Amino acid sequence: MTIRVLIVDDSKTMQAVLRARLSREADIEVVATAGNAAEARQLMRELDPDVVTLDIEMPGMNGLDFLEKIMRLRPTPVIVVSSAAQAGTESAARALALGAVDCYAKADRFGAMGTEDNGKLASLIRQAAQIRFDQRAPSIPKVSVKTQKSIGGDTRLIAIGSSTGGVEALQILLRDFPADCPPTMIVQHINVNFAAAVARRLDSICKAKVLLAEPDMPIRRGQVYFAPGGDRHMMLGGTENWFVKLRQGDLVSGHRPSVDALFRSIAPKIRGHVVGVLMTGMGSDGARGLLEMAQAGATTIAQNEASCTVFGMPRAAIELGAAGVVAPLDRIAEHALSRAA
Structure with missing residues (x-):
């Protein structure tokens, strides 16, 4: 064709x-x-x-x-x-x-x-x-009152992966994140030339602070770390005192930065409540990493088909049995921020 x-x-x-x-x-x-x-x-x-x-x-x-x-x-x-x-x-x-x-x-x-x-x-x-x-069923951005009242203070980390249609979707998701949200790491497949600008745009609509990730940044509540792209993967470093790790490396699951690289770096370090989210995108990057997180005890969430621009990555995770919750875009924050997920 x-x-x-x-x-x-x-x-x-x-x-x-x-x-x-x-x-x-x-x-x-x-x-x-x-x-x-x-x-x-x-x-x-x-x-x-x-x-x-x-x-x-x-x-x-x-x-x-x-x-x-x-x-x-x-x-x-x-x-x-x-x-x-x-x-x-x-x-x-x-x-x-x-x-x-x-x-x-x-x-x-x-x-x-x-x-x-x-x-x-x-x-x-x-x-x-x-x-x-x-x-595609359009998602309506909204701030959930329930979400604002159900934040798990013991949630140590939220990790998010997205690709095609992800910037639009991340805007909707992060609008529901409060200023004192659990520390959040995001890998979005994006040209390195645009990563800093996207991080700034997300910061302008998010109550929490969205930062373009830099090497060895300490992981703190109220901060969202956006992978800078280019020739480096973003991963979780440390054991108890977690920090952002940026490392050069080969493509993982066809991408750099890779969602799988992030999720897999988190899985063996899980202590306490950790959440993994896989959103709209083409291909399967993140699916196996989300499965490893689920097997290690994390809460795992995949965006549903109706609200995705492209259902590839979430579909792959669902087919692997990696998604504990399948939710529309405007409900993901509620699940991610609540222990009831």
């Missing part, structure tokens, strides 16, 4: 570069290009593309405003095309929060814009094409 792609970018040069990067892919067809939101809106009506690549800096209606309209009125898998420079990362973080599937850096760190990218854009498009928004 051919994946039909609409490229939206005000630069003719960038349109040509993106088209060239996709031209060798037998299963991908660029059906049209648009230079602004108005053109893109008309082409989406006429062509109904499977995936849209969207620049976030355009004249007229900017890409973020257009993305918000797309996700509200005509949900379509969108890959945001952004500069890897610092100036663009805040916008990229907002795009992921609005429901973009992923972000793609226009140029490498040296500013090159060749026609080759080792197939990365094509890979993102193939992943995005598997998403069917019409099968």
